[in-house]
Amino acid sequence: MGICCPVCGSENVRLSHLRQGDGYHLLRLRYPIRCRSCRLRGWTNFYWMVKLWRRQRAQDKQAALKRRQKQAAGTAPQAKP
Numbered sequence: 001m002g003i004c005c006p007v008c009g010s011e012n013v014r015l016s017h018l019r020q021g022d023g024y025h026l027l028r029l030r031y032p033i034r035c036r037s038c039r040l041r042g043w044t045n046f047y048w049m050v051k052l053w054r055r056q057r058a059q060d061k062q063a064a065l066k067r068r069q070k071q072a073a074g075t076a077p078q079a080k081p
C-alpha cells in the first residue's frame with residue numbers, strides 16, 4: 001500500500017522537481033509529485049514525500065550497483081581464443 005495517482009490510480013509516482021511558484025504549497029507542507037503513467041503533477045504531504053524519497057534513494061542505489069557490476073563485467077579480462 002502506498003501513494004497513488006488520483007487520476008489513473010497508478011502507484012508509479014515519483015517526487016517532482018520544485019518550480020518557482022511552489023512556495024505556497026511548501027508553506028502548507030505539501031510537496032510536488034509526478035505520475036510516471038499519466039504525467040500528472042500533483043501534491044502530497046511531507047509524510048509521503050519522505051516515504052517516496054526513501055524509495056527513490058533505494059532505487060537509485062540499486063541502479064548504481066547494477067551499473068557498477070555491468071562496468072566491472074565489461075572491463076574484466078576476456079579469455080583470448
Ligand SMILES: [Zn+2]
Pocket residue numbers: 005006007008009010035036037038039040
Ligand atoms: Zn496517473
